[in-house]
Amino acid sequence: MASEEHQNKSLAAKAAWPLLVLTAALQVYMGLSSVAYVFMGVANPASGLGGWTTATIGGLQSIAAVAVFVLAARRDLRGTTLAVAGSIVLGWLSTLPSVVEQGLDFHGDDRVTPVYFVVSPLLAIVAATLAWRNVYLIAAALTVSAMTFLGILIVIAFAIIIAMYGF
Template sequence: MAREEQQNKSLAAKAAWPLLVLTAALQAYSGLSFVAYFFMGVLNPASGPGGWTAATMGGLQSVAAVVAFVLAARRDLRGATLAVAGSMMLGWLSTLPSVVEQGLNFHGDDKVTPVIFVVSPLLAIAAATLAWRNVYPIAAALIVSAMTFVGILVVIAFAIVIAMYGF
């Protein structure tokens, strides 16, 4: 019976695991980059307590991403999805001090960053809700990995454009 269950996995179920692990890896890297400011000689990365908040949240984001790795290795889709969603929320919280200080510019040249700032927590909350209720665990894993998947598609499209037209 378990063997039939393994063979009947859909493409979405097969794609959820690598995307979840890749998202956890990128979240760990992002969190460690916030913590690395203090080891690179930048004593005050932001004014006031904002720098310490970013570093603390970055460290917690890395810990949540490592928990996601452990849960993914144990093949716990629900737990890994919740850990990645928590890591995404901690990463979002680490950006709050700079957003409060500088604001979001929806009319500037970079229109993607404010949209990501708004969409990222919504995706994390939606995925965490689905994973917590254990309603659609594969959909939850795909939702929490959506930003990573879009990023991969952008890199592939950029590489194709560079290959076709050059730099």
């Protein structure tokens, strides 16, 4: 295994595993929430066949994310990175029926969603390519979990701002 051959103890290597596991946990949650939309009576992300497509792909996303936990337990950095990237791409695919039906507003109030819609799959594809070629595995792991890390930083910044100034 590549992870056993390179016993890299750098800070980046130590940070990669928790970020991958946290990203996988969030992907499981997102996949299961996509499945639940159809059964909860909540407004579907897309109507008709699009809602069922979203639920099916969300279920596949959850399965891929659960595979991350198995691969992480085996300490297989390459496989873990590939599984996280696959889960992210499946999560992106599950949003396509609603984007086709409702469109993607690049000029609306929420400017983060279109950026996330474009950047997230690109980062996953780059990380999967690096992991597939078995080069720069730590960089691939950090790349695939970059959006999760960015989200953590935003939550920390928000908490600091609230602690300093209040609501």
